[in-house]
Amino acid sequence: MPVMEFVDINCCVGPYYNPPPGLDWSAAGLLARMDDLGIAEACVAPLMGRDYDPWMSNVWLSENVPPSPRLHRMWTAAAHHSAEFPPPDALLEGMRRHNVCLLRLCLYAEAYVSRLDVPIFAELFDALAQHRVPILLDCSGALTLGATELEPVLQRWPDMPVVLSVAKIVQHDRWLYYLWEHYSNLYVDLPGYQCLGGTEAVVQRFGAERLLFGSRYPYFTPLQSMLQVVYADIDDAAKWAIAGGTARRLLSEVTL
Amino acid sequence: MNELAARALRGESLDDVLVVDFHVHYASKWNGMNIVVADNDEMIRMAERVGVDRLVVNGCILPDLGPANDAVAALASRRPDRVIGFASTNPYQHDMVAEVRRCFDELGMRGVKLHVMHDRYTTPRPIASYTEEWDALFAYLSERRAPVLFHGVVTEKMIADWPEVPFVCAHGVGSVETMDRMARYPNFYVDTAWTQNPAWAVTRAVDILGTERVVWGTDAPLVDFSHRLGVVLDTELTESQMRQVLGLNAARLMGLPLD
Numbered sequence: 463m464p465v466m467e468f469v470d471i472n473c474c475v476g477p478y479y480n481p482p483p484g485l486d487w488s489a490a491g492l493l494a495r496m497d498d499l500g501i502a503e504a505c506v507a508p509l510m511g512r513d514y515d516p517w518m519s520n521v522w523l524s525e526n527v528p529p530s531p532r533l534h535r536m537w538t539a540a541a542h543h544s545a546e547f548p549p550p551d552a553l554l555e556g557m558r559r560h561n562v563c564l565l566r567l568c569l570y571a572e573a574y575v576s577r578l579d580v581p582i583f584a585e586l587f588d589a590l591a592q593h594r595v596p597i598l599l600d601c602s603g604a605l606t607l608g609a610t611e612l613e614p615v616l617q618r619w620p621d622m623p624v625v626l627s628v629a630k631i632v633q634h635d636r637w638l639y640y641l642w643e644h645y646s647n648l649y650v651d652l653p654g655y656q657c658l659g660g661t662e663a664v665v666q667r668f669g670a671e672r673l674l675f676g677s678r679y680p681y682f683t684p685l686q687s688m689l690q691v692v693y694a695d696i697d698d699a700a701k702w703a704i705a706g707g708t709a710r711r712l713l714s715e716v717t718l
Numbered sequence: 719m720n721e722l723a724a725r726a727l728r729g730e731s732l733d734d735v736l737v738v739d740f741h742v743h744y745a746s747k748w749n750g751m752n753i754v755v756a757d758n759d760e761m762i763r764m765a766e767r768v769g770v771d772r773l774v775v776n777g778c779i780l781p782d783l784g785p786a787n788d789a790v791a792a793l794a795s796r797r798p799d800r801v802i803g804f805a806s807t808n809p810y811q812h813d814m815v816a817e818v819r820r821c822f823d824e825l826g827m828r829g830v831k832l833h834v835m836h837d838r839y840t841t842p843r844p845i846a847s848y849t850e851e852w853d854a855l856f857a858y859l860s861e862r863r864a865p866v867l868f869h870g871v872v873t874e875k876m877i878a879d880w881p882e883v884p885f886v887c888a889h890g891v892g893s894v895e896t897m898d899r900m901a902r903y904p905n906f907y908v909d910t911a912w913t914q915n916p917a918w919a920v921t922r923a924v925d926i927l928g929t930e931r932v933v934w935g936t937d938a939p940l941v942d943f944s945h946r947l948g949v950v951l952d953t954e955l956t957e958s959q960m961r962q963v964l965g966l967n968a969a970r971l972m973g974l975p976l977d
Contacts, residue, residue: 482916482918483918483921483922484918484954498719499719499723499727499952500727629913629914635752636752639752652945656913656941656942656945656946657754657940657941657942658754658755658761658764658938658939658940658941658942658943659754659755659760659764659939659942660754660942661942662754663754681916682916682917683916683917683948683949683952684952685723685726685727685917685948685951685952686917686945686946686948686949686952687945687948688727688948689726689727689768689944689945689947689948689951690942690944690945690948692726692727692728692729692944693729693767693768693943693944694944695764695767
């Protein structure tokens with residue numbers, strides 16, 4: 463039987479204020495970890511994207527993560543109205559030029575970080591949906607989102623794949639069931655979905671394509687989510703979809 | 719990648735490794751949450767898939783602790799191959815020494831679970847303020863050398879005053895400050911449970927407290943066993959240290975055979 467191929471939808475590299483001890487935060491360091499654990503590909507964002515500056519972090523990523531079939535560049539998104547960040551057309555042109563195929567929008571509780579304001583991001587989401595660019599909503603630092611905030615986005619931009627990365631849903635996840643039931647463009651990465659039996663329940667009710675292997679490296683070791691896939695009580699096709707099949711499909715559908 | 723991690727990635731059950739989950743709740747509804755696996759047999763089956771040998775189960779999430787302890791004991795009695803019972807107690811519901819003695823002598827339990835959630839809502843006075851009751855309980859546990867798994871409730875003074883009682887701080891690998899402060903007490907231990915505790919926190923706990931004072935726990939049925947297994951298997955620890963954290967330390971605390 464062929465080895466299951468993992469595609470990590472959510473990892474970061476680059477300098478940060480308090481990196482985990484012993485971390486090699488370079489692209490080479492990430493590739494070494496991927497080789498060690500047998501991860502085929504990874505979508506990689508700048509670690510400083512949230513707490514330093516979105517645009518500067520994107521420049522850093524483009525200069526320090528070389529184009530590679532194994533590393534898919536993921537830029538940090540931000541509102542453009544203050545002229546600190548390119549407007550959507552220019553942003554997508556930059557993404558095209560720099561081989562960037564998805565965006566990460568950091569949504570935390572802190573006052574200095576964006577909220578998921580539809581009027582602010584509507585132009586950007588129009589552009590992303592037009593090109594089927596996935597957006598990873600990173601609220602891993604705090605549980606700030608619910609159906610009230612997410613539903614208008616999923617409803618208005620059905621062609622924009624939304625990958626939700628939350629801190630710890632554990633069992634406070636009933637709102638997600640509602641959204642999964644109604645919106646096929648919602649995906650959730652595994653580090654926030656660690657409920658015992660949760661993987662099996664979601665696969666049974668909504669299909670394996672609604673969960674994605676993501677490690678949230680370097681905070682977590684990728685092995686944690688990999689084992690969640692390996693040991694899940696689901697069939698092999700479902701495991702392959704979660705491990706990387708669905709991520710590969712999403713990336714292949716980008717039309718930038 | 720170390721050999722244990724490689725074997726786990728192949729989906730092997732780590733049969734030659736004693737794996738003891740020191741932090742398991744009786745599978746039930748709790749806190750109004752959508753507990754997906756609220757059936758104890760199903761929880762045990764899922765633990766077996768990952769190679770967990772023993773589940774140390776407490777009933778502290780159930781509102782009425784006497785019947786909760788009975789339910790845990792019934793489960794342990796039905797599945798003695800997998801389940802070890804811990805008694806849940808607090809000073810609001812009963813005479814703690816009498817209840818824990820009943821749990822140990824009549825129900826075969828091996829330790830005690832204390833949880834800060836018992837201090838909510840209608841508490842007549844802070845749980846830690848029941849000094850005489852706690853002293854009586856810990857005096858009894860001292861005689862038995864029985865471990866306490868605590869989430870809140872236990873103070874530094876209690877740990878200092880009762881050196882014969884092993885106190886295991888639930889979720890403790892996540893707090894450097896606490897581990898630094900408490901490292902001087904040889905009876906202070908930590909477990910690895912909590913969704914946000916990363917692998918490097920386990921390594922850090924071993925650095926601060928020593929390998930023998932870190933025990934593996936998951937918080938099941940809230941959390942997936944396999945996800946938490948990775949938190950130990952992908953560390954810089956040696957295989958020998960991993961084996962201690964995954965099961966040998968917990969077995970020693972409970973006086974189980976070390977195999």
